[in-house]
Amino acid sequence: MKARELGRGSVVVGDRVALAGDTTGTEGTLARIVRVQPRMSALRRSADDDDPVERVIVANAEQLVIVCALAQPPPRLRFIDRCLVAAYDAGIAPLLCLTKADLAPAREVIAAYEPLGVPCLVTCRPFTSARLAGPRAALAGRTSVLIGQSGVGKSTLVNALIPGADRVVGAVNPVTGRGRHTSSSVIALRLPGGGWLIDTPGLRGFGLGHVTPQRVVQAFPGLAAATRDCPPGCDHLGGDCALDEWARDRGATARLDSLRRLLRSREAGAPG
Secondary structure, eight states: OBOGGGOTTOOOTTOOEEEEEOOSOOTTOOEEEEEEOOOSOEEEEESSTTOOOEEEEEESOSEEEEEEESSSSOOOHHHHHHHHHHHHHHTOEEEEEEEOTTTSOOHHHHHHHGGGTOOEEEOOSSOOTTTTHHHHHHHTTSEEEEEEOTTSSHHHHHHHHSTTOOOOOOOBOTTTOOBOOOOOSOEEEEOTTSSEEEEOOOOSOOBOTTOOHHHHHTTSHHHHHHGGGSOTTOOSSSTTOTHHHHHHHHTOHHHHHHHHHHHHHTTSOOOO
């Protein structure tokens, strides 16, 4: 239960809270959440890009694991871009997890994110202890949140990493290439080696109406410093933007181009 004075929507998965009452968990006992501690991070999304009202999905995550299939369904880079924008805005470290490498190569997707320095894991079915060593090492001792579109293999990965998780696994529609929603709620699961894995429902889109370009650029210290010479209200997409000169002087045009791809993803609408 939650204390009435906390109001609606005040507690989300990942929050650290204070409890009052009987916390033994014995059947028939009752405890209440009476206080929510300040959040270290908050992953947010809006209903759509025209809605500036943000909704917190997960609190206190240290790492955002963006799960993307290499086939069935095909990779949708614009969705990855928008998840990265949300991660940088929230101050959460991103990790790209590419699944179904047994069906398609990963090199093109990896190359798209190398200029931004986004770490990447590649997974291949069937899952074995050796093939899960990389994901286990990346998740150990941390609070990570998994996010991805339906059908990318997120629940399959969770079940492999956490015996007994029993997350429902869906199939991909062969006509539309879309996955069917299976998970319907956000849930935190304790990892066997320490740490927490927060699973989220499969998403079709990710609204970024609450994110400003400057908040995204701040995630890249070198680029952020260069924007001091930008004209007022610069959207950092071109024109008189000071980032062009900064990138030319440092041979970092690929990095700037990748950043601008992320910024443009905010204006292109939620991916279908």
